[in-house]
Amino acid sequence: MSDGGAADLARRIKAQAFGLGFDLVGITTLGPPATRARFDAWLEAGYAGEMGYLAGDGAELRRDSRRPHAGATHAIVLATQYGGHEPSGPVARYARGDDYHDFLRERTRALHHWLESALGRSINARPYVDSGPVLERDLAQRAGLGWFGKNTMLINPTIGSFFFLSSLFVEVDADVVLAVDDPFEADRCGSCTRCLDACPTQAFVGPRVLDATKCISYLTIELRGAIDEALREPMGGMIYGCDVCQEVCPWNVKFAQELPAGSPFAARAIFVDKDARTLAREILAMDQAEYAAAFKGSAMKRAKLWMLQRNACVVLGNVGTADDLAALQSTQLQEQEVVREHAARALASAAATRAATSVPLTPDDVPARPTNA
Template identity: 70%
Template sequence: MGGAAALTARSLTERLKAEAYGLGFDAAGVARLGEPATRAAFEAWLAAGHQGSMAYLEGEGAALRRDSRLPHPGATHALVVAASYGGRAPAGPVARYARGDDYHVVLRERVRELHGWLEREVGRPVNARPYVDSGPILERDLAQRAGLGWVGKNTMLIVPGAGSHLFLASLFVDVALEEDAPFEADRCGTCTRCLDACPTGALPSPRVLDATRCISYLTIEHRGPIPPALREGVGGLLYGCDICNDVCPWTVKFAREAMAPEFAPRALFAESHDRDGTRALARSICMMDAADYAAAFKGSAIKRAKLWMLQRNACVVLGNVGTDEDLAVLEAMREHEHEVVREHAEWALTRLRRTIRAPV
């Protein structure tokens, strides 16, 4: 009986994974829910204050992340999947993952399709919940437990044959599935390219990310002024950062095309990869009003950042890569209604004038 049950679980799991691959996912694995292997590291990370102002990672959010059985009561296993968002596309001022439609929506629908398939296959309602970077889960830990890959020195999950330009999603279920062996190997070796390349020093040691220095955090999550000492390091990056992924040999070699057409760059980002394109994009964001912002980023993950935050970022970018043609826009931003934007415009003007040796 036990052998038959195990065979049934194996067969069901194999077919479920096949469905996932059929939907376009680049990797799929199963993990039993429980205490994460990285719980102690997570606690130490919080204690060091590396989460910055991301309060959702503290308190109850931290408590739920200490055991993956807690977020969705009754669930025992998780199907974990990875989806490429197009690591072969050129680097640019907007991180690749955010150039298309909101991945939360796109992938959640795909995972719900897997839920429906599973219910039809087992012939009963399945207590399940999809998670796409939106729940209190240590997702990379769960993915490693499901055998998808290992956590690299840049803290990103690296999947053999696919690199690290990947979204992670999972389906928590109350169905007994056959678990995959955890991915135990560390294939980073002695490489430290990601640590060496970070322009703001956000990776002080292997597998430790100080979010308070990370360009992605500073341009997306942070609701205050970007620390002056870090602004130059932001360079021409308006929203997010791909640097620690781009230099990883595994990603350079194995990055794939985007899983879904919805992840293709919107027209606003299609030609903004060089310096002039970056400047043009920054100027267009500076000139947006609320209606422009809502129209440009409808259905986009970029709405995670408010308009004033994007304009703050745009001022920093123009201060770093602008020319005398951008002075007028920055002058206008000195009159912005938000104090933080005004201060960043002043900083950018001072830096830009010094760079181009324009008269004060």
């Protein structure tokens, strides 16, 4: 295929991707990522915490993007906005709607089917949507979609950083020449440090180095145990995830988009017009069946019910009022010891706050002694 034919195929692929609803698309070859050494150093420093899937065999696969899918030579890298102008809240914006994994996997498969139809033959390909051993942001930078911000997010100069990444790994036959995009080499953060300064838990070791074990997203979603007491108060009203480092980024302030009507990423009814206290109380009152019904088809099911209840206890300990004490006290019958402990600490914090403000305590305000004390 001539260079003109290669460029034409790339243009057709991009046009189809845009037609399917993707907001950005770039094409790159596969191989060792430019960030391989930084990734290894990050793992070695222990910044991955309990995310063991990033180490071992998972790390080895991530060290060369040709390894996850046998035969693949190129990646069509895609970005889909999930809205950056919706109000802040106790749940990160990306998790308020339907599970992006399922939706984007099907949309990416649709691009695969179109490519097979366009070339008139079967194509060895596989979609990846934040669920395989791939350094997605490295691949996206390699495909020209943006640069690594100081908050480690990929930032695009036209839409900011409130977007999902997905990719279609494809095997391009020797008789097909596919034009690829230039990497995005520029760093457009300049001297700005708003994201680093705004982090509630000061999780950034430095520009582009995140200690995940201090990040609110990790603490509320990935951590399968007790949250460090020193990090509970800085969590404020966050129940699931955190958008602070993106909210303050000038590129998002200027370029992040609102969600279009009917978007699958629009907030579910359980999150609409609901503050952190209200949502926390609702989560504490849920049983397993209610949790399954409320979060069916939601990315939030990555966190088990007991984890959300643990987070809810922290939130009520931070922003709760006397009206929330009963919800915390109800957790003393909780099966999960970690939830009971977080509730007890939250009640103790509430009691201390009321004492400091000279509000008299009632017998019901005194926290029950945790069973593990």
